[in-house]
Amino acid sequence: MTTHYKVVFAGSVGSGKTTAIQALSDIDVVSTEAKASDEVRKIKRTTTVAMDYGIMKLDNGDQVRLYGAPGQKRFDFMWDILTENALGMVLLVNATAADSVAELRLYLEAFRPLIDKTAVVVGVTHADQGGVAVRQRLIEEMQRQGIPPCVMDADARSRADVAMLVKSLLFSIDPFAGAAAAPTVSA
Numbered sequence: 001m002t003t004h005y006k007v008v009f010a011g012s013v014g015s016g017k018t019t020a021i022q023a024l025s026d027i028d029v030v031s032t033e034a035k036a037s038d039e040v041r042k043i044k045r046t047t048t049v050a051m052d053y054g055i056m057k058l059d060n061g062d063q064v065r066l067y068g069a070p071g072q073k074r075f076d077f078m079w080d081i082l083t084e085n086a087l088g089m090v091l092l093v094n095a096t097a098a099d100s101v102a103e104l105r106l107y108l109e110a111f112r113p114l115i116d117k118t119a120v121v122v123g124v125t126h127a128d129q130g131g132v133a134v135r136q137r138l139i140e141e142m143q144r145q146g147i148p149p150c151v152m153d154a155d156a157r158s159r160a161d162v163a164m165l166v167k168s169l170l171f172s173i174d175p176f177a178g179a180a181a182a183p184t185v186s187a
């Protein structure tokens with residue numbers, strides 16, 4: 001029997017949600033992009049207003065359905081819908097953001113019901129472009145909030161990096177699923 005898992009990707013505009021799901025998905029990603037509103041036009045011309053959707057196929061035939069949540073706070077009504085029955089969350093935090101810790105806080109707070117029920121793994125994106133000791137500061141903030149701090153650098157363009165985020169999440173929730181998704185370790 002094929003088991004379907006649902007994982008939600010959250011994070012600010014430009015953190016790498018669409019890129020990450022594209023890097024990981026075994027199907028063509030369905031993305032709803034629209035002209036960016038004024039607030040984000042300075043950052044990029046289009047942005048995800050509804051969601052991204054892709055599928056990662058595990059070795060044992062199980063599937064992980066990947067949902068990218070819209071980044072902007074004004075779409076937060078979508079967040080509840082998207083997190084229904086989700087197995088957990090991958091939160092992408094841009095290392096070059098003006099205040100990465102504030103971004104982390106915003107999404108942890110918004111998705112706290114899901115996080116408390118399941119788990120969260122934080123991927124620090126754009127780490128190659130700067131951001132000093134961001135990972136350590138994010139870990140400290142999560143510890144302060146009593147959330148197990150699973151934080152790692154991850155380039156959203158790298159399938160291996162993004163796969164590692166999802167695998168870590170599956171491992172922390174369900175070791176059997178994690179094992180099915182485990183990276184092949186060469187002897």
Ligand SMILES: Nc1nc2c(ncn2[C@@H]2O[C@H](COP(=O)(O)OP(=O)(O)O)[C@@H](O)[C@H]2O)c(=O)[nH]1
Nearest residue numbers: 013014015016017018019125126127155156157
């Ligand atoms: N240099 C670098 N660029 C990245 C990284 N992660 C994502 N990007 C780029 O950041 C841009 C925004 O990513 P996107 O997926 O559109 O962000 P979204 O708004 O969260 O969906 C894209 O051009 C990505 O290629 C990273 O770790 N390093």
Ligand SMILES: [Mg+2]
Nearest residue numbers: 017018047048
């Ligand atoms: Mg996007």
